[in-house]
Amino acid sequence: MNAIAEKNSILRCEDIEVSYGAFKAVSNVSYDFKPGLLYGLIGPNGAGKTTLMNALSGRAKLSKGRVFLNDQEITGKSPHARTWAGLGRSFQITQIFAEMTVFENLRLAAQAHRFRLQPFWRPVGKFKEIANDAERVLSEIGLEGFGHVNAGSLSHGDQRALEIGLALLSEPKVLLLDEPLAGVGHDVVETAVELIRKVSQGRTVLLIEHNMDVVMEISDEIIVMLAGEVLASGEAETIKRDPRVRTAYLGEEE
Amino acid sequence: MSTIVIGLSMGMLLFLLAAGLTLIFGMLRVINFAHGSLYMLGAYLAFQMVSVTGSFWAGLVAAPIIAAIIGALMERIALRPVYDRDHVYQLLLTFGFILVLDEAVRIIWGLEYKQMYPPELFAGAIEMFGSSVPSYRLFIIGFGAAVSAALFFMLDRSRYGMIIRAASGDPEMVRTLGINVSLVRTGVFSFGAGLAALGGAVAGPLFPIELGMGFNIIIDSFIVVIIGGLGNIRGAVMAALLIGMTRALGYSYAPSWVDFLTFILLIGTLILRPEGLFSRKGRTA
Amino acid sequence: MNAQRFLALIVAIIISVPLLFPGGHNIGLVNAILIWSIFAIGFDLVFGIAGMLSFGHAAFFGVGAYTLSLLTMRMGWDFLPALGAAGVIGGALALVFSYFAIRVSGLFFALLTLALSQLIYIMAGTKLRMLTGGVDGIAGVPRPDLFGIDFYDDGNYYFFLLALFVLALLISGLIRISPLGQALKAIKSNEVRAEQIGFNVQRLQRSVFTISGIYAGVSGGLLASLIFYVGPQMLHWSTSGDVVIMVLLGGMGSLFGPILGVAIFEIMREWLSMQTSHWYGILGLVFIICTIGMPKGIAGLIIQLWDRIMPGGKS
Amino acid sequence: DEPESFKIGAVLPFSGPYGIIGKGMKQGAQLAIEMRGGEVLGKPVEVTWEDSETKPQPAVQKATRLISSGAQMIFGAASSASTAALQGITEQRKIPLLVTISADDKITRANGYRYTFRTSNTLGMEIRMALEFTKAAGLKKVYGVGADYAVTRDGWDAYKAAAEEAGVEIVGIDYPPLGNRDYSVIIDKISKTDADGVILIVTGSDGVTFLKQAGQAGLGKNKVLFGPVLQDEVLAAAVGPDAVGAASGVRYHYSLDNPANKAFVEAYRAKYNEWPDSFAGEAFDGMSWFLDAVDSTNSWDREEWVKAFEGSVRENSVEGRKEMRACDHQALQVGLWGVVEKGEAPYPDLKMKITNIFQPDVLFPACEE
Amino acid sequence: MSLLEMQNCDVFYGKAQALHDVSISVEEGEIVSLIGRNGAGKSTLLKAIMGLNPIASGKRMYDGRDATRLSTEMLGRSGIAYVPEDRRIFATLNVDENLRIATVMGREGAWNLERVYDLFPRLKERMTSRGDTLSGGEQQMLAVGRGLLTNPELLLLDEPTEGLAPLVVEDLIKAMALINAEGVAILLVEQNLKVPLKLAKRQYLIDNGHIRWSGKTEDLLAEREKIEGLISL
Numbered sequence A: 001m002n003a004i005a006e007k008n009s010i011l012r013c014e015d016i017e018v019s020y021g022a023f024k025a026v027s028n029v030s031y032d033f034k035p036g037l038l039y040g041l042i043g044p045n046g047a048g049k050t051t052l053m054n055a056l057s058g059r060a061k062l063s064k065g066r067v068f069l070n071d072q073e074i075t076g077k078s079p080h081a082r083t084w085a086g087l088g089r090s091f092q093i094t095q096i097f098a099e100m101t102v103f104e105n106l107r108l109a110a111q112a113h114r115f116r117l118q119p120f121w122r123p124v125g126k127f128k129e130i131a132n133d134a135e136r137v138l139s140e141i142g143l144e145g146f147g148h149v150n151a152g153s154l155s156h157g158d159q160r161a162l163e164i165g166l167a168l169l170s171e172p173k174v175l176l177l178d179e180p181l182a183g184v185g186h187d188v189v190e191t192a193v194e195l196i197r198k199v200s201q202g203r204t205v206l207l208i209e210h211n212m213d214v215v216m217e218i219s220d221e222i223i224v225m226l227a228g229e230v231l232a233s234g235e236a237e238t239i240k241r242d243p244r245v246r247t248a249y250l251g252e253e254e
Numbered sequence B: 001m002s003t004i005v006i007g008l009s010m011g012m013l014l015f016l017l018a019a020g021l022t023l024i025f026g027m028l029r030v031i032n033f034a035h036g037s038l039y040m041l042g043a044y045l046a047f048q049m050v051s052v053t054g055s056f057w058a059g060l061v062a063a064p065i066i067a068a069i070i071g072a073l074m075e076r077i078a079l080r081p082v083y084d085r086d087h088v089y090q091l092l093l094t095f096g097f098i099l100v101l102d103e104a105v106r107i108i109w110g111l112e113y114k115q116m117y118p119p120e121l122f123a124g125a126i127e128m129f130g131s132s133v134p135s136y137r138l139f140i141i142g143f144g145a146a147v148s149a150a151l152f153f154m155l156d157r158s159r160y161g162m163i164i165r166a167a168s169g170d171p172e173m174v175r176t177l178g179i180n181v182s183l184v185r186t187g188v189f190s191f192g193a194g195l196a197a198l199g200g201a202v203a204g205p206l207f208p209i210e211l212g213m214g215f216n217i218i219i220d221s222f223i224v225v226i227i228g229g230l231g232n233i234r235g236a237v238m239a240a241l242l243i244g245m246t247r248a249l250g251y252s253y254a255p256s257w258v259d260f261l262t263f264i265l266l267i268g269t270l271i272l273r274p275e276g277l278f279s280r281k282g283r284t285a
Numbered sequence C: 001m002n003a004q005r006f007l008a009l010i011v012a013i014i015i016s017v018p019l020l021f022p023g024g025h026n027i028g029l030v031n032a033i034l035i036w037s038i039f040a041i042g043f044d045l046v047f048g049i050a051g052m053l054s055f056g057h058a059a060f061f062g063v064g065a066y067t068l069s070l071l072t073m074r075m076g077w078d079f080l081p082a083l084g085a086a087g088v089i090g091g092a093l094a095l096v097f098s099y100f101a102i103r104v105s106g107l108f109f110a111l112l113t114l115a116l117s118q119l120i121y122i123m124a125g126t127k128l129r130m131l132t133g134g135v136d137g138i139a140g141v142p143r144p145d146l147f148g149i150d151f152y153d154d155g156n157y158y159f160f161l162l163a164l165f166v167l168a169l170l171i172s173g174l175i176r177i178s179p180l181g182q183a184l185k186a187i188k189s190n191e192v193r194a195e196q197i198g199f200n201v202q203r204l205q206r207s208v209f210t211i212s213g214i215y216a217g218v219s220g221g222l223l224a225s226l227i228f229y230v231g232p233q234m235l236h237w238s239t240s241g242d243v244v245i246m247v248l249l250g251g252m253g254s255l256f257g258p259i260l261g262v263a264i265f266e267i268m269r270e271w272l273s274m275q276t277s278h279w280y281g282i283l284g285l286v287f288i289i290c291t292i293g294m295p296k297g298i299a300g301l302i303i304q305l306w307d308r309i310m311p312g313g314k315s
Numbered sequence D: 001d002e003p004e005s006f007k008i009g010a011v012l013p014f015s016g017p018y019g020i021i022g023k024g025m026k027q028g029a030q031l032a033i034e035m036r037g038g039e040v041l042g043k044p045v046e047v048t049w050e051d052s053e054t055k056p057q058p059a060v061q062k063a064t065r066l067i068s069s070g071a072q073m074i075f076g077a078a079s080s081a082s083t084a085a086l087q088g089i090t091e092q093r094k095i096p097l098l099v100t101i102s103a104d105d106k107i108t109r110a111n112g113y114r115y116t117f118r119t120s121n122t123l124g125m126e127i128r129m130a131l132e133f134t135k136a137a138g139l140k141k142v143y144g145v146g147a148d149y150a151v152t153r154d155g156w157d158a159y160k161a162a163a164e165e166a167g168v169e170i171v172g173i174d175y176p177p178l179g180n181r182d183y184s185v186i187i188d189k190i191s192k193t194d195a196d197g198v199i200l201i202v203t204g205s206d207g208v209t210f211l212k213q214a215g216q217a218g219l220g221k222n223k224v225l226f227g228p229v230l231q232d233e234v235l236a237a238a239v240g241p242d243a244v245g246a247a248s249g250v251r252y253h254y255s256l257d258n259p260a261n262k263a264f265v266e267a268y269r270a271k272y273n274e275w276p277d278s279f280a281g282e283a284f285d286g287m288s289w290f291l292d293a294v295d296s297t298n299s300w301d302r303e304e305w306v307k308a309f310e311g312s313v314r315e316n317s318v319e320g321r322k323e324m325r326a327c328d329h330q331a332l333q334v335g336l337w338g339v340v341e342k343g344e345a346p347y348p349d350l351k352m353k354i355t356n357i358f359q360p361d362v363l364f365p366a367c368e369e
Numbered sequence E: 001m002s003l004l005e006m007q008n009c010d011v012f013y014g015k016a017q018a019l020h021d022v023s024i025s026v027e028e029g030e031i032v033s034l035i036g037r038n039g040a041g042k043s044t045l046l047k048a049i050m051g052l053n054p055i056a057s058g059k060r061m062y063d064g065r066d067a068t069r070l071s072t073e074m075l076g077r078s079g080i081a082y083v084p085e086d087r088r089i090f091a092t093l094n095v096d097e098n099l100r101i102a103t104v105m106g107r108e109g110a111w112n113l114e115r116v117y118d119l120f121p122r123l124k125e126r127m128t129s130r131g132d133t134l135s136g137g138e139q140q141m142l143a144v145g146r147g148l149l150t151n152p153e154l155l156l157l158d159e160p161t162e163g164l165a166p167l168v169v170e171d172l173i174k175a176m177a178l179i180n181a182e183g184v185a186i187l188l189v190e191q192n193l194k195v196p197l198k199l200a201k202r203q204y205l206i207d208n209g210h211i212r213w214s215g216k217t218e219d220l221l222a223e224r225e226k227i228e229g230l231i232s233l
């Protein structure tokens, strides 16, 4: 990490607000995300975490504020344009191509990353590089044997893994993960955490998670949201001790 | 002024023609192309009742009931097996219904036109605002308002409507709550079929009763449904009145542009508010 | 031989009836099947592959027919360039439609395309009557004048249509297995995810809509020349309904399904109407039974039967 | 060499919007063949009946098959669109096309279609009948309503010019769309004018709808409702008592008093137990005439038939004298005008009474060019 | 007598067998939990109990009667409630309606709207929001609340704490204990082992569609080593 990158922010939001009718799901959020760090985003249910992620990835319309990626303004850009600009994400509610095989799922993501225009004069099977990308990620997310299984018939936990894999294939500089561990088996949480660690190498990750052990352990910095606003942010230890965070979210855990 | 009364009656008539479609479309997410045929069937049934009993009211009551029974059969036999499949297969089915129903009408009543008249009570015309407005038109306004109120309470307020809306998204989950979804669906389709026939019975005294009569109204009904927002009864009433007024004004000033205006209204709505004037959208992530 | 090849064989047999039984009276029927097949193949790219139910394809079909007729009859164009123009105009109109309609999805898309095409229908019947001949249409649409062959003979015209049909089939087959086809399938399967992995969903939808508009325009032009006539009926929504039915009947999303659907539809209409005056009702019953009994259309049924009879020979 | 039989390909609407027309046409044509002993040129006549669905594509597809299986002539569709489409193929294949119902003037135009013959009315002549009626009934102020398409607009323009010349004031004109279903605003508008006559250039269901709705608003009480093809007995039955008093051009009527018609009506009633409607009458008349012309040539050369039919005169048609004009293959004939009145058994409840018979010279302009 | 007994059940997805000869029972008023790794067949079993997956062979006994042939709605009516892992909130209904629809069949019991709103105050705040606008955690609360409102005898919970904030999880654990104390039996599927270990007296371990072990929670903890070898917990 060179010095300039340290200073600059890779993703920045300025005073953003998302409202639905009179209800403000996100408001007054300004934040600088530094390159290479892993941010944990926590907060009570309905605090606006997913909505903030939607605002960053282009799925929710801003009623106020601006978003910059790499100092380029991306406010108002569509999700796919943001993906091309280097922003990938996974969803809290699994979004996969259910009636296609796991391999096809991954191949599609690879293809979307490789081509802006989708060529129509050659069968897709003839593009070796796409298949290689897909194979690589297939093993990275631990679904080696499942390439030919229909994604929709994977168990819930395995679908979560595929969800991350799809986001990875766009080789994002900034990766937004919305509760990637939800539904992941007790025995494989460690593996999944390892996976998150691994994919966070060399990129910025924003991670929403309710599993506090994990968040506290792997985050470089933690952001706490409450009622649409950022309540606190800082290192794990500070946050753990913050009384506001304890009453709003963590509870008096032993 | 009289244009407003007439526009109102045109709107209410449109609503009555479209109500059954709105219901089935909104609740079951079935584009019932056979709506027009059921409407036609309603007109023929009403005609038949009138010629047997001599009473318009007998037709108005009997036609929807018979059509509802037929609708229930259609749903049980044909529609039920395809709910789990892509919605488009229902299209194919309802296209099939059109042909079968039309054929049945042709076999039973032949190709000749049939006719029906307004009931005694609403036979003449009433002087209003310097025009003579057929009193049957006033009856339509009142009747349409009553039907829409009844539907509104049934669907938006009652638990019945709640079940139907829930089942249109996730029938299995509704079943786990102990609710018999199949019965509800049959009920809705049958009710919608009855409404279509009711529309036909009401329209009988105004239009020629003929084989092609259902084919034409279906597009009008679609327009009402779209502008109103899917299956939203209040929206459908508003949309029907809006179209009725637009058309009434169109007929006054530029009759040859009437169809045009209606479509412009429709396309304008869809561009400004794609989900229709009266519905809300959900989130995807 | 696998099931797909078997399907291809069936299709090949149907369309080569005029070769197998020269001099038969069915050549007009086969010609109509070829033309409608081009329409249906193109339609299925939008419907079966991209999952967009369009009820507006009658507009592209009809506009193609008018384009060819007007250019050849009023402007003195040759047939082939006029046919090309029919495709271009059909595609261009589809592109225009797509700008309005792709903003919404699902049933709204179907209804919005329906509304737009009805608008064109009304315009052609009334306001544009100077151009279109109004509700009476234009009679006397010509056929190609190439290599000194008399294409007014249906037997000769058949070969012209066959060549175009094969070309249309090849292009569609290629699109299906190409990255474009895959991207469209992805959008059909999950639009949110497709957009998030970087597919420009709207642009892809517009592209395929336009391509299928070209198919529709060309086939519309061909139909006008087959029956020497174009009228607003071709623009009516029931024409869109016909092609939807054909594709569903044959099996949406498969290469040969739409063709089988067209063939069955046209043959039944022709054959049944000779047998009984109640053919309409019988056709309706057939639709209903097919829908209930064949979840994947005729093509799906054939594949299923094939796999049962020839176990192990999976495709 | 001579074929085994004289094959006629009949492409008629048995379904679709004009489905009601096909039956009468078929019965009329069948009777025409039967009454000549089922033969022409010494060979049995063989008719294949096909359903045009009132749509051009099936019409042409079926005509194509009929021609390729040896049809000597096509007996044609009912809607102008289907007829126009059929003309494309019959001209191409040089097969005579007999039209007995479509009224669009373009179907028979000067030096137009060599193989097309129409023995029935044109809309143009019917409009002129309406004009003659306007004058005869002494109407001073007329309001017009026309379905919005080319033929009616042309018809209206012609009517308007001639009527104004005859001193009739034109109060207004509205063009609601074809297939319109609600005329209440227009009816209200007309009722507020002081027009004494309303000309309705609409037909079929549109006319029925208008008259029904006009009846409910009482429009007919002080205004004469009339139109070129507004009513016949089939349509009057659809309207009901509100139709009484409506005046209209009539294509054919069973009450016409001439020996040919008497014989036809008698045979028709004996065979089908109903009064022949105008579709049946026109079909009978056209088919008889055409087959007579063919017979007269003693030849199987279709060009001979065309020549024989051109210019032939039929003194004793069921509608009186008819003459097949050579320049455009349109039959010159008298125009019948009638009004709907209550009927008693054995007649239908509502029947047409023929009130005026206009002569061809006022109805048909000279052949142009 | 057991409240629910599944006897030797086989369940298939197409040709693939997902459950092999599975037998489990739930006694009246007890909490039993079902644990196993991703794809082991836990959700499949719950769905089979609820009649959402057909049982190819085997028996379902409920309340001492053979319930193998009962349809989903009959099972629902006889007192089984199901909270699915993917929540399946009714998208077009608002929060209040999503809850009220569960009361349509009108089973008597301790649960009513107020109690659910007390348990999840967040839901009360979002009462008029449409189901599909809710956050993930809110949907989870709603799914649990909806299940409770049918006033079941047996509650099938598929990963009910997924996506819930720690504080809410605490509340939910307390609520489950309370529900159970009121006599409702619970069959609980959880990834977060803390919860079942705390609540359930008995455990079933499932792997690859087979029940590998069953017994008391104490035994599970005691035999941990052995069992871990068995199914790699």
Ligand SMILES: Nc1ncnc2c1ncn2[C@@H]1O[C@H](COP(=O)(O)OP(=O)(O)OP(=O)(O)O)[C@@H](O)[C@H]1O
Residues within 6 Å of the ligand: A020, A023, A025, A043, A044, A045, A046, A047, A048, A049, A050, A051, A052, A092, B282, B283, E126, E129, E133, E134, E135, E136, E137, E138, E163
């Ligand atoms: N499209 C929408 N319309 C209306 N309200 C919405 C919409 N999207 C989100 N909300 C509301 O905004 C609030 C924030 O939702 P969000 O999904 O961001 O919460 P969250 O912090 O991710 O919660 P969780 O941890 O439960 O996932 C919620 O109360 C939700 O109901």
Ligand SMILES: Nc1ncnc2c1ncn2[C@@H]1O[C@H](COP(=O)(O)OP(=O)(O)OP(=O)(O)O)[C@@H](O)[C@H]1O
Residues within 6 Å of the ligand: A152, A153, A154, A155, A156, A157, A158, A183, A185, E013, E014, E016, E018, E036, E037, E038, E039, E040, E041, E042, E043, E044, E045, E085
């Ligand atoms: N609809 C389906 N079609 C085909 N196979 C399926 C389907 N649903 C589940 N399966 C398969 O059945 C097996 C069991 O799945 P199930 O969902 O029951 O697992 P689970 O134990 O609930 O896992 P998780 O903890 O991840 O939710 C898995 O191998 C899965 O792939």
Ligand SMILES: [Mg+2]
Residues within 6 Å of the ligand: A049, A050, A051, A092, E135, E136, E137
């Ligand atoms: Mg969230």
Ligand SMILES: [Mg+2]
Residues within 6 Å of the ligand: A155, A156, E042, E043, E044, E085, E158
């Ligand atoms: Mg599970």
